Amino acid sequence: MRDFEGEVIKNEHITKDFFIIEFRLQKPIYAIEPGQFVMVKIPDERVFLRRPFSIYDCNKNSLSIMYRIKGEGTHYLSKTPKGIKTQILGPLGKGFNINFEDHLKPVIIAGGIGIAGVHLLIKKIKKTPDIFYGCSDEKEVKLIEDLKAKHVYIATMDGSFGFKGDVISLFERHLKHYQSSICIYACGPEAMFKSLKEKIKPEIKCEVLLEERMACGMGLCFGCVKKTLDEKEPYKRVCKEGPVFDIWQISL
Amino acid sequence: MADLTVELFGKTLKNPVMNASGTMGYGVEMEPLWDIKNMGAYVTKGLSLKPHHGNPPPRIWEERHGMINSIGLHNIGIDAFFNNFMPFFEKKELPVIINFFGFSEEEYIECARQIKPHRLIVCLEANLSCPNIKAGGISFGKEPENVYRLVKKIKSVTEIPVIAKLTPEVKNISDIAMAAYDAGADGLTLINTIPGIYVDIDNKNIPIKGGLSGPFLKPIALKAIKECSERVPIPIIGVGGIMDWKDAVAFFMAGARAVQVGTATFVDPFTIPKIIENIGEFINSKGYSSIKDIIGVVNT
Numbered sequence: 001m002r003d004f005e006g007e008v009i010k011n012e013h014i015t016k017d018f019f020i021i022e023f024r025l026q027k028p029i030y031a032i033e034p035g036q037f038v039m040v041k042i043p044d045e046r047v048f049l050r051r052p053f054s055i056y057d058c059n060k061n062s063l064s065i066m067y068r069i070k071g072e073g074t075h076y077l078s079k080t081p082k083g084i085k086t087q088i089l090g091p092l093g094k095g096f097n098i099n100f101e102d103h104l105k106p107v108i109i110a111g112g113i114g115i116a117g118v119h120l121l122i123k124k125i126k127k128t129p130d131i132f133y134g135c136s137d138e139k140e141v142k143l144i145e146d147l148k149a150k151h152v153y154i155a156t157m158d159g160s161f162g163f164k165g166d167v168i169s170l171f172e173r174h175l176k177h178y179q180s181s182i183c184i185y186a187c188g189p190e191a192m193f194k195s196l197k198e199k200i201k202p203e204i205k206c207e208v209l210l211e212e213r214m215a216c217g218m219g220l221c222f223g224c225v226k227k228t229l230d231e232k233e234p235y236k237r238v239c240k241e242g243p244v245f246d247i248w249q250i251s252l
Numbered sequence: 253m254a255d256l257t258v259e260l261f262g263k264t265l266k267n268p269v270m271n272a273s274g275t276m277g278y279g280v281e282m283e284p285l286w287d288i289k290n291m292g293a294y295v296t297k298g299l300s301l302k303p304h305h306g307n308p309p310p311r312i313w314e315e316r317h318g319m320i321n322s323i324g325l326h327n328i329g330i331d332a333f334f335n336n337f338m339p340f341f342e343k344k345e346l347p348v349i350i351n352f353f354g355f356s357e358e359e360y361i362e363c364a365r366q367i368k369p370h371r372l373i374v375c376l377e378a379n380l381s382c383p384n385i386k387a388g389g390i391s392f393g394k395e396p397e398n399v400y401r402l403v404k405k406i407k408s409v410t411e412i413p414v415i416a417k418l419t420p421e422v423k424n425i426s427d428i429a430m431a432a433y434d435a436g437a438d439g440l441t442l443i444n445t446i447p448g449i450y451v452d453i454d455n456k457n458i459p460i461k462g463g464l465s466g467p468f469l470k471p472i473a474l475k476a477i478k479e480c481s482e483r484v485p486i487p488i489i490g491v492g493g494i495m496d497w498k499d500a501v502a503f504f505m506a507g508a509r510a511v512q513v514g515t516a517t518f519v520d521p522f523t524i525p526k527i528i529e530n531i532g533e534f535i536n537s538k539g540y541s542s543i544k545d546i547i548g549v550v551n552t
C-alpha cells in the first residue's frame with residue numbers, strides 16, 4: 001500500500017454515463033490481487049473524502065478505473081482533463097481468492113458497473129472462466145467490448161441484447177449443467193447477491209465484492225462495515241476484511 | 253532543530269501531535285504507510301469494559317466540509333485491546349492515551365478501575381459524550397453536576413491521570429471544564445464531534461444521525477480552548493477540524509498543549525507526519541526555540 005501520485009493520461013467516455021480513467025503513477029505499483037481497490041482524491045475542492053474504486057486494470061506504472069457517474073464526486077471525476085495530478089491510495093483490501101481446487105470451473109458474474117470489480121480477475125485468472133454479464137440495455141454491452149474473445153453470456157433487462165431479464169435468471173438456466181463443480185466470483189448490486197445466494201447450494205464456493213460508504217479505505221475509521229454471520233464480531237470492515245467476502249459468511 | 257517535546261502528566265512526549273480517538277483504528281492499520289512511533293502519543297479508539305458491536309451501516313456520510321459518523325462505539329473491549337494490541341505499542345515504545353466510555357456511570361468506573369497503570373499509558377481520556385442509557389440517552393457531558401460526579405468517581409478508582417473529553421454541545425463549555433477540574437481532572441480534551449443529521453432530498457429521509465467532524469469544527473474548537481484555558485489551569489489537548497500545520501499552530505496559540513488530528517487523516521493519511529514536520533519548520537523560521545513558546549500566546 002502506498003499513496004501514489006497519479007497523472008491523468010486518459011479519461012474516456014465509453015457509453016451512457018460510464019467512463020474509464022487511466023493514471024500514470026509516479027512510482028511503480030506491485031502485487032495487486034484482483035478485487036482490490038484504490039481511494040482516489042477527486043481533483044475538485046468541493047469533494048471532501050476520497051472515493052473507492054476497484055482496480056480495473058493495472059501495469060507497473062499505470063492504473064485504470066472504470067466508473068459510472070453516481071453523484072458529485074464521480075461527476076467531477078468525469079470532467080478531469082489529461083495532465084491533472086491527484087493522489088491514489090492503494091492497493092487496498094482483500095481481493096478474490098484465485099487459488100481454487102483444480103477440478104472447479106470458475107464462473108464470474110457481473111451486474112452493470114460490477115464488471116469493473118471483476119475485470120482484472122478475468123484478465124488474471126489462469127483457468128478460462130465462464131462469464132455472465134447483466135446490464136440494463138444494449139448500450140451497456142459496450143462495457144465488455146474487450147472481453148469479446150472470451151465466452152460471455154449476456155443478459156439485458158430490456159431484452160435489446162442477449163437474454164431478456166436479470167443476470168441471475170440467465171445464470172440459473174446454466175446452473176444445472178455445472179452441478180457443484182464451480183466456484184463463483186460475483187460483483188454487482190446487493191440484490192443480485194441475494195438472489196444468487198438463494199439459487200446456489202451451500203457447498204458451492206462463492207465470493208462476492210461488497211460496497212459500502214468509506215472514509216479512510218484502510219481500516220482506520222470502522223465506517224464501512226457490513227454485517228456477517230460471525231456472532232462474536234458481526235460487523236466487518238469492507239475496506240480491510242473485504243471488499244471480497246464469502247457469500248456464505250455475510251448476512252444479505 | 254526546534255524542540256517539539258511537551259510534558260504531559262510527568263511524561264515527555266517527543267512532539268505534541270497525536271491522532272484523535274476513533275480515527276486510527278487500533279494503531280496497527282497505519283503500519284504500511286508510516287511509523288506511528290513518530291507521533292507524540294497514540295490515542296486508542298473508544299474502549300469499554302465489554303466489546304461493543306456498534307451500529308449497523310450506513311455509519312458515515314459525507315458533508316461539504318466534513319463528515320457525519322455514527323460508528324456506535326464499536327470496539328473489542330479493554331481486555332482484548334491490552335492482550336492483542338498493547339505489545340505493538342510496547343515494541344514501539346510509543347506512549348498511549350486510553351480513550352474509554354460507558355453507557356452507565358458504573359461502566360465508566362469499572363472500566364477505569366480495570367485499566368492498570370503501565371509505563372506507556374500517559375492518561376485515561378474519558379469520552380463524556382457517550383449517551384447515558386439510564387438517563388434516557390442524554391450524554392454525561394451535558395450538565396456540570398453530572399460531569400463533576402462522574403469525574404470524581406473515576407478519579408477515585410485509578411492512579412492514572414484522567415482527562416475529560418468534552419462535547420461542545422452545551423450551554424457553556426467552560427462551566428463544564430470547571431466542573432471537571434473541581435472533580436480532579438488532570439486535563440481536558442476539546443472537542444468531541446457535534447451532533448447532526450443528513451437529509452436525503454431524493455429519498456426524503458434521514459439516512460444518518462451522528463457526530464460531525466472535519467474542518468467546520470475548527471472555529472468552535474478554538475473558541476472552546478480559548479475560553480477553557482482562561483478559566484482552568486490544567487493542560488488542554490485540542491482537537492476538531494485540524495487539516496494542516498497552520499490549523500495546528502492556531503490551536504497551540506489558543507492554548508492547547510497538544511493537538512489531535514482525526515478526519516484529516518482520512519483525506520490524506522500522511523497529515524500527521526506532515527504537521528509534525530511543518531510545525532518544526534514554523535518554529536525555526538519564526539525564531540522560536542520550542543513549541544512551548546507558542547502555547548497560549550494569542551492576544552485577546
Ligand SMILES: Cc1cc2nc3c(=O)[nH]c(=O)nc-3n(C[C@H](O)[C@H](O)[C@H](O)COP(=O)(O)OP(=O)(O)OC[C@H]3O[C@@H](n4cnc5c(N)ncnc54)[C@H](O)[C@@H]3O)c2cc1C
Nearest residue numbers: 052053054067068070071072073074116211212213243314
Ligand atoms: C470497494 C469498492 C469498489 C468500488 N468500485 C467501483 C468501480 O470500480 N466503479 C464505480 O463506478 N464505482 C465503484 N464503487 C462505488 C463508488 O465508490 C461510488 O459510486 C462513488 O463513491 C460515488 O461517489 P459520488 O461522489 O459520485 O456519489 P455520491 O452519492 O454523491 O457520494 C456521496 C458519498 O457516498 C459515497 N458512496 C455513494 N455510493 C457509494 C457506493 N456504491 N459505494 C461506496 N460509497 C458510495 C461516496 O463515496 C461519498 O462519500 C466502489 C465502491 C467500493 C466500496
Ligand SMILES: Cc1cc2nc3c(=O)[nH]c(=O)nc-3n(C[C@H](O)[C@H](O)[C@H](O)COP(=O)(O)O)c2cc1C
Nearest residue numbers: 221272273274298379443444465466492493514515
Ligand atoms: C470515525 C470517527 C470515530 C470516532 N470515535 C471516537 C471515539 O471512539 N471516542 C471519542 O472520544 N471520540 C471519537 N471521535 C471523535 C474524534 O476523536 C474527534 O474528537 C472529532 O472527530 C473531531 O476531530 P476531527 O475534526 O479532527 O476529526 C470519532 C470521530 C470519527 C470521525
Ligand code: FES
Nearest residue numbers: 217219222224239
Ligand atoms: S473506510 Fe475506514 S475503516 Fe473502512
